[in-house]
Amino acid sequence: MNIVFIIKSFAMKAGVERLMSDKMNYMASQGHRITLITYEQGTHALPFALHESIRHIDLDTRFFTLMKYGLPRRLFEILRMQRTFKRRLQKAIDEIQPDIIHTTTYSVTLSGIILNLRTSARKTIESQVSYESTLKENDFKGRFLLQSAARWYDCHTFSRLKRFDAFFALTNGDAAQWQRYYDRVTIIPNPLTTYPEHILEHAEERGRIICAGRLNYQKGFDLLIDAFSIIAEKCPQWHVDIFGSGDEEQALRRKLSERGLANRIFIHQATDDIFGEFQRSDFFVFSSRFEGWGLVLVEAMSCGIPAVSFRCDYGPEDIISDGRDGLLVTNGDTRELGEKMLWMATHREERLAMGSAARETALQFRKETIVSRWIDVFSSLLE
Numbered sequence: 001m002n003i004v005f006i007i008k009s010f011a012m013k014a015g016v017e018r019l020m021s022d023k024m025n026y027m028a029s030q031g032h033r034i035t036l037i038t039y040e041q042g043t044h045a046l047p048f049a050l051h052e053s054i055r056h057i058d059l060d061t062r063f064f065t066l067m068k069y070g071l072p073r074r075l076f077e078i079l080r081m082q083r084t085f086k087r088r089l090q091k092a093i094d095e096i097q098p099d100i101i102h103t104t105t106y107s108v109t110l111s112g113i114i115l116n117l118r119t120s121a122r123k124t125i126e127s128q129v130s131y132e133s134t135l136k137e138n139d140f141k142g143r144f145l146l147q148s149a150a151r152w153y154d155c156h157t158f159s160r161l162k163r164f165d166a167f168f169a170l171t172n173g174d175a176a177q178w179q180r181y182y183d184r185v186t187i188i189p190n191p192l193t194t195y196p197e198h199i200l201e202h203a204e205e206r207g208r209i210i211c212a213g214r215l216n217y218q219k220g221f222d223l224l225i226d227a228f229s230i231i232a233e234k235c236p237q238w239h240v241d242i243f244g245s246g247d248e249e250q251a252l253r254r255k256l257s258e259r260g261l262a263n264r265i266f267i268h269q270a271t272d273d274i275f276g277e278f279q280r281s282d283f284f285v286f287s288s289r290f291e292g293w294g295l296v297l298v299e300a301m302s303c304g305i306p307a308v309s310f311r312c313d314y315g316p317e318d319i320i321s322d323g324r325d326g327l328l329v330t331n332g333d334t335r336e337l338g339e340k341m342l343w344m345a346t347h348r349e350e351r352l353a354m355g356s357a358a359r360e361t362a363l364q365f366r367k368e369t370i371v372s373r374w375i376d377v378f379s380s381l382l383e
Contacts (some may be wrong), residue, residue, distance in 0.1 A: 001378055002033040004096060005091075006103040006114060010036060010056070014214075015295050016104075019190050021048040026371040027193075028053050028262035030100050033072050039085060040064060057092055074145070080122070086113045100153045100378050105130055111160050122381040125161065126168035129292040130314055131177035154158040159195060165381050168374075170293040173314035186377060189318065190293045191370035192302060192362060199304045199359070200279040202352060207238045209341065210281035210305075211276055212296050213288070215246030215267070220287035220310070222248070222255060225332050229259045230338035240265040241281070243274060243314050278303035283344050289332065291315040301325065302362035306354035308340045325357035 005024060010017055028034045028051035041058040050056065061084050066077045093101070098121045103114055105127045115123060132138065135154050140146040157182045161167060167182040169175040175185040209228075213219040221242060228240055242252075242265065244346070249267060256262045271277060274296075278284065284300035286309035294315030297307055301319070307326040309316040310333075320326040327340045344351050 001027075001036075001375075001382070002096065002098045002103060003100040003378065004035045004037055004093070005025065006037045006039075006100060006101065006107060008106055009038050009040040009042075009044065012048055013047040016106075017047050018193060019128070021050060021293065022191055022193050023371050023374060024054055024114055025049075025051045026367055027375060030375065032375070035092075035098070037092060052223075059085060059088040059092070061088065071258060076088070076367075081374060082110070082113065083144070085110065088119055090111065092143040093117050093291055094119070099123060099382055102126070105134055108134070108157055108161075109155070111164075115160060115163050122165040123163075124166040124168065124378070125164045127170065127174060127292070130174050130290055132313065133290065133292075137157075145281050159308070164378060167375075171318045173315040173317070174292070188370060188373050189365060190295050190298075191367040192295070192298050192365040193365050193367065194275060194299075195302050195362065196275055196366060202279075202282070202304060205348060206280065206282055207235075207345075208239045208281045209238060209283060209285055209345075210243070210277060210300070211240065211285050211287065212243040212270075212277075212300075214304060215242075215248045215252060217248065218289055218291075219246075220243070220289045221252055223289070223310075223332065223337065224285060224287040225252065225255050225259060225265060226334040227262065227341060228265060228339035229261060230335060231342040231345075232261060232264055234342055238264075238345050240285070241277070242267045243272050244276060275299065275303055278305055279310075283308065283355075285337075286310065287337065288312050288318060294319060298362050298365050301358035302365075304355045304359045306344065306351060306358045308337065308344055310337065321357075321361070325354055325361045327354075 034054045036054060036056045039059040040062045042062060044229055061081050063081055066074050069077055079234050083201050084338055101121045102124045136150040137147050137154055161181045167185050169178055169185050170189055172187060176183050176186050211224060215221060256265055278300045283305050284307040286297050286307055290312050291314060297319055300307055309326060309328055310331045311317055311328050312331045316328060320328055322328040329337045329340050
């Protein structure tokens with residue numbers, strides 16, 4: 001197959017970019033012709049290596065640069081840049097002659113242009129973030145007129161989705177939300193980038209709880225601090241290591257100091273050896289307020305450690321079987337999160353059994369299994 005992926009940019013060393021590179025690389029390794037088209041890449045280097053056969057084209061239509069203009073001028077410049085985007089994209093598609101054109105809901109505002117391309121290619125789209133986080137109306141809560149306008153904009157924009165040949169979501173919960181606009185959503189979870197074939201034995205208890213992710217509101221590390229503060233005196237030999245960076249780092253450090261937990265919860269920079277860090281830990285805590293999927297949860301489980309996780313929208317309930325390979329907690333309930341963390345810390349034999357089950361669960365998300373499902377759906381669209 002000849003497949004084109006259209007995404008805003010491929011510049012950040014983050015989860016979505018890594019997952020897109022995994023999909024494209026695996027498809028290319030199976031002999032499919034892959035082209036990556038970005039439109040806001042600029043001079044940024046690619047964050048992850050791409051298969052040598054993959055071609056990258058950037059349309060150089062950087063819509064984010066238009067924010068420097070006032071509203072009337074900005075609207076004019078957006079329309080002008082959309083015309084440029086349309087012309088350059090059509091030229092690329094005419095040259096490539098793809099069988100499949102695939103994009104994401106990050107580019108939903110440009111979906112009308114993508115859908116109206118002059119091509120016989122099948123057009124597909126995927127959601128990498130939850131439905132709720134895609135809604136513009138949520139950006140204007142408490143401002144009635146702006147929220148009403150944003151609600152109309154969302155309905156108008158999302159109504160185009162039914163014209164795609166396939167729509168992909170990561171979880172059952174998110175699929176149910178999108179079905180108000182697309183009634184036959186295909187559910188395919190994200191692939192696990194690496195499944196360690198061999199892991200360290202967890203014979204010794206390290207007293208180490210591990211967390212990883214961006215230090216921002218979504219990931220809920222402030223809730224983790226609240227939860228651990230409840231149980232800290234009951235498990236004095238245990239500590240928490242958080243790996244990540246983000247705009248809430250200083251606020252989190254202040255909170256740790258105020259709670260007297262600076263010597264119990266440690267914040268480290270993101271690491272390239274997160275799988276090694278997982279294996280040197282006893283269990284993982286996932287404190288996100290909301291998620292599109294929760295890849296880091298599966299990564300931790302693949303290393304043979306169980307997780308304690310909020311039942312956030314969406315992901316954890318599609319991954320964890322409560323009581324078998326991890327523990328699920330009412331979303332946002334820090335007292336219950338603390339209680340489940342304490343249980344995990346004080347029930348060693350059960351924790352080790354859950355860790356073994358977690359590693360088995362992670363097997364189903366191996367790259368070869370998940371990306372093959374994508375290839376099967378793309379092939380079926382061409383039959």
